[in-house]
Amino acid sequence: MVLEMAADGLAERAALGPLEHAMTFAELGHRARRAGSVLAELPGDRVVLIDENSPAVPIGLFGAAIAAKPYVPVSYRLADDRLRAIVARVAPAIVIAGAGAADRVSGIDGLWVLDRQELLARVDDPSVPERDGWGCDPDAPAVLLFTSGTTGDPKAAVLRHRNLAAYVVSTVEFGAAHQDECAIVSVPPYHVAAIAAVLSNTYGGRRVVQLEAFDPERWVRLVRAEAVTHAMVVPTMLGRILDVIEGDGLGLPSLRSLSYGGGPMPQSVVERALQVLGHVDLVNAYGLTETSSTIALLGPDDHRVAAASDEPAVRRRLGSVGRAVPGVEVSIRDPSGRPLPPGTEGEIWVRGEQVSGEYVGAVTTDRDGWFHTNDAGFLDDDGYLFVRGRLDDVIVRGGENLSPGEIEAVLLDHEAVEAAAVVGIPDPEWGEKVVAAVVLVPGASVSEEELRQFVLAQLRSARTPERITFLDELPFNENGKLLRRVLRDQLAAEFAG
Amino acid sequence: MAELKPGARLRSVTCTTEVVVVRATGEVDLRCGGQPMVEMAETSGPSGEPAPGFDGGTQLGKRYASQEAGLEVLCTKAGAGSLSVGEALLDVQGTKPLPASD
Numbered sequence: 029m030v031l032e033m034a035a036d037g038l039a040e041r042a043a044l045g046p047l048e049h050a051m052t053f054a055e056l057g058h059r060a061r062r063a064g065s066v067l068a069e070l071p072g073d074r075v076v077l078i079d080e081n082s083p084a085v086p087i088g089l090f091g092a093a094i095a096a097k098p099y100v101p102v103s104y105r106l107a108d109d110r111l112r113a114i115v116a117r118v119a120p121a122i123v124i125a126g127a128g129a130a131d132r133v134s135g136i137d138g139l140w141v142l143d144r145q146e147l148l149a150r151v152d153d154p155s156v157p158e159r160d161g162w163g164c165d166p167d168a169p170a171v172l173l174f175t176s177g178t179t180g181d182p183k184a185a186v187l188r189h190r191n192l193a194a195y196v197v198s199t200v201e202f203g204a205a206h207q208d209e210c211a212i213v214s215v216p217p218y219h220v221a222a223i224a225a226v227l228s229n230t231y232g233g234r235r236v237v238q239l240e241a242f243d244p245e246r247w248v249r250l251v252r253a254e255a256v257t258h259a260m261v262v263p264t265m266l267g268r269i270l271d272v273i274e275g276d277g278l279g280l281p282s283l284r285s286l287s288y289g290g291g292p293m294p295q296s297v298v299e300r301a302l303q304v305l306g307h308v309d310l311v312n313a314y315g316l317t318e319t320s321s322t323i324a325l326l327g328p329d330d331h332r333v334a335a336a337s338d339e340p341a342v343r344r345r346l347g348s349v350g351r352a353v354p355g356v357e358v359s360i361r362d363p364s365g366r367p368l369p370p371g372t373e374g375e376i377w378v379r380g381e382q383v384s385g386e387y388v389g390a391v392t393t394d395r396d397g398w399f400h401t402n403d404a405g406f407l408d409d410d411g412y413l414f415v416r417g418r419l420d421d422v423i424v425r426g427g428e429n430l431s432p433g434e435i436e437a438v439l440l441d442h443e444a445v446e447a448a449a450v451v452g453i454p455d456p457e458w459g460e461k462v463v464a465a466v467v468l469v470p471g472a473s474v475s476e477e478e479l480r481q482f483v484l485a486q487l488r489s490a491r492t493p494e495r496i497t498f499l500d501e502l503p504f505n506e507n508g509k510l511l512r513r514v515l516r517d518q519l520a521a522e523f524a525g
Numbered sequence: 526m527a528e529l530k531p532g533a534r535l536r537s538v539t540c541t542t543e544v545v546v547v548r549a550t551g552e553v554d555l556r557c558g559g560q561p562m563v564e565m566a567e568t569s570g571p572s573g574e575p576a577p578g579f580d581g582g583t584q585l586g587k588r589y590a591s592q593e594a595g596l597e598v599l600c601t602k603a604g605a606g607s608l609s610v611g612e613a614l615l616d617v618q619g620t621k622p623l624p625a626s627d
Contacts, residue, residue: 029545033601037585162565166532190532197547197599202586231586 030196030231031060031090032161038203038233044083046254047210050235056086059151061158063091066150068159070140072122074172076115077101077217078133079126081238084144085217086226087151088124089171093189094159097122098169100184101218105506108132114174114182115139166190171223172388175317184388185317187223195382196227198355199322205234209284211258214239214247214265220317221260221290234258244268248280255282260313262290264508267297270304280305287311289322290508292415292433294440295347302335314349314415316401318392319383324358324413326350341408347437348412356380358413359398360406373406373431375419404431421512423452425460430491432512438486439464442479444472449502450493451512453520463519464493467501495523527561529553529596535562539575542583542604550595557583558606575606583608589615 034043035057042050051059067075075092077085077099085101092099100118102111104126111132115123120138123129130141150156164170170189174182211229213236215221229236237254239247242265251259261269266288273279286301286308293312301310309328316323326349334345352358359367360374368374377398384399386392393399404422405415417433424430432450439448447467452460466479476496484492497519503511529535529549536543539558543565555562558575574580583589583600590597594610597618608615 029601033586036602162534193532194547197588 029193030227031057033202034230034233041207041233042235044086044236046237058158059087060090061094061161062151062156063087063147064094064159065157067091067097067122068095070122072120072140074098074100074118074121076118076121076123078104078123078129079144079217080240081213081217082144082240084124084147089226093164093170094161096164096168098172100172102174103216103218103506104129112136164189173220173317185384186386186388187384191382191384192227196231199353200228200232202231203233205232209257210235210237210254212237212239212251212256214242215260215262225260244272248272251280251283257282257284259283260287263288263293266301270300273304283308285309285311287313289313289315296441298346302331312349318399319378322353323356323378324349324352345412348414350413351411355382370407370409373404373416376401376403376405423460423462425452425462425490426458428490430462435462435483435487435491438483439466439479442482444468444474447502449510449515451516451519453516453523462491462493463523464496465499465502465515465519466496467499497522527552534565536565537562537604537606539573540604540606541602542600542606543602544598545601547588547599548597553594553596554611556609579607579609580605581607588618590618591615
């Protein structure tokens with residue numbers, strides 16, 4: 029539906045690629061419908077994509093919808109055995125394979141591998157029939173996304189057509205993008221933000237340029253070359269991009285809107301972005317895979333008002349994820365499900381038409397339609413949501429619940445600290461004690477005791493790490509999530525006794 | 526009168542308008558150009574022009590709603606007729622101005 033409306037109403041507008049030879053929405057429509065025929069005809073119940081960003085992403089996403097087969101983008105960064113395990117779970121399936129991907133899944137039963145370049149060539153061919161673009165059932169699964177767990181098998185979140193359509197229709201005005209707007213997509217295709225970007229930009233009528241894989245220098249160059257107006261980054265990208273811009277002093281004059289999300293963003297980076305890119309509207313978008321992307325937004329005015337304010341309650345909103353988007357309700361609950369008042373931390377629950385909360389094999393919205401995010405947080409008096417990290421990372425010390433996110437935020441405020449992770453390790457007296465691993469800014473130095481005093485000055489003693497270790501890097505999994513369990517084991521061994 | 530479900534697709538018999546139901550409660554007499562809208566699969570039915578007063582036209586991508594009837598539809602194909610529940614014309618819904626995110 030999204031594509032058909034764009035192909036119909038926005039036909040001649042540039043949809044994809046550099047301005048000199050962009051594909052129009054009408055052309056994208058033709059290619060997606062041809063992809064729909066190709067994919068419908070091949071055996072396989074699902075369409076897997078293992079690749080970097082390319083036109084095969086929107087064509088694959090829409091083509092799979094037209095073929096009425098769920099689209100399953102999978103991370104090419106996974107270790108071979110993890111990749112094979114995931115692909116085997118969704119077989120029988122067609123696999124749209126980028127360079128090297130075909131070899132990595134060879135030998136798995138029930139796969140029909142289609143090389144990405146071959147798919148793109150086939151859909152260019154006008155003699156390939158076009159399948160009707162309107163056929164899909166709103167209740168059918170549109171996308172399956174594997175969400176990372178730090179232990180155990182990843183779960184496959186199910187996003188149905190009606191979840192995605194509800195999200196797009198309620199947050200984007202059809203065709204409202206101006207002709208000179210251009211979005212850069214550099215998040216990998218297996219990220220929920222990439223799905224949302226294809227749908228929102230198509231429905232809004234905005235041209236997209238793709239960066240195959242993220243590199244800060246290439247990102248900056250592409251933004252300047254294509255006069256990109258809209259960009260979306262995950263937190264680890266923004267600091268590196270700012271380094272490049274501050275390095276050459278040339279700025280990003282075309283950029284109007286920069287949104288970020290996907291993980292906690294250090295407030296210091298936000299403040300740096302506000303200074304270096306003062307003309308740019310910053311947007312913090314909070315969402316989960318299970319919620320078809322954004323459920324709360326901290327908008328450009330919110331950023332500016334907070335940054336300019338002397339009132340602590342307003343200023344601290346720079347560290348919030350903003351207010352719920354239209355159509356979504358947010359509620360903070362205690363462990364027994366009772367609603368908590370503003371200012372009190374609990375579990376974040378969300379409800380709304382775009383909220384799927386569904387995994388293959390399990391529906392996890394409760395009877396009233398609430399999805400329990402497993403994120404900890406609180407709302408302030410004006411409805412601004414503060415996220416404090418995953419619930420299961422909560423440290424319990426002497427019967428008191430401590431959220432690592434709060435302590436990590438303070439450590440990150442120290443100018444010598446580049447990255448920080450706080451975990452609880454077993455302690456005979458307290459149950460758990462708080463310890464931290466810190467990565468220093470290159471060239472900077474600070475002692476463990478200085479850092480402890482720094483934290484103590486801002487938080488009570490219970491929240492001050494008892495020990496801090498310095499590492500070259502923190503352990504992450506392939507999806508960029510911090511491996512707290514690994515860190516916990518490591519620090520428990522280091523600080524034993 | 527018809528029971529409408531979100532996701533249902535309907536078309537006008539007096540013009541080219543097509544809509545998809547976004548929100549609906551119970552039975553609704555949804556019309557375009559003064560005549561009841563039909564399911565996409567339906568090929569029979571009167572054709573003709575939108576009736577006077579119901580000929581303002583629809584626009585692709587706009588949402589139209591009736592608060593009383595608990596109905597909201599999205600226009601997926603534009604046409605010459607106007608949408609109504611019975612004789613009451615539907616209102617165009619503006620989107621809430623959201624900062625660009627994706």
